[in-house]
Amino acid sequence: MQIRNLGGSGLRVSAVGLGCNNFGQRTDLETSRKVIHKTIDLGITLFDTADIYAGMGGSETVLGAVLGDRRKDIVLATKYSKPMSSDGTKQGALAPLYHVRGRSQPDAAEDRLHRSLPAA
DSSP states (O other), rough: OOEEETSSOOOOOSSSSEEEEEEEEEEHHHHHHHHHHHHHHOOOOOOOOTTTTTTTTTTHHHHHHGGGGGGGGGEEEOOOOOOOBBTTTBEEEOOOOOTTTTTTHHHHHHHHHHSSSSOO
8 A cells, every 4th residue: 555644744644545424324333343444454544534424423433433452553534613413413613522522532633623723
């Protein structure tokens, strides 16, 4: 698998990534587990998810449940926008990732977010 620099971040990722929008929605947990582990076995290290995939964090929940020790082997890109209401729709102002804690454990994403915001 070809590996590339991810911009000027210092991260190195596979040239091919895995879109995770089907996890927790179209694919059940066991199928998702097989896809995720096979993808890593093939050398794919870039995984792309978002808080709205599969409702309120369904994709992130699956990734958090399946990755375990293999989390260190990938770069997990996530996207977020606004807080979600109980039915999974977005509403209100910018949400600083607190609503995804406990799913994919995005501490690094949250840290980057806080460092990118201007000091109050």
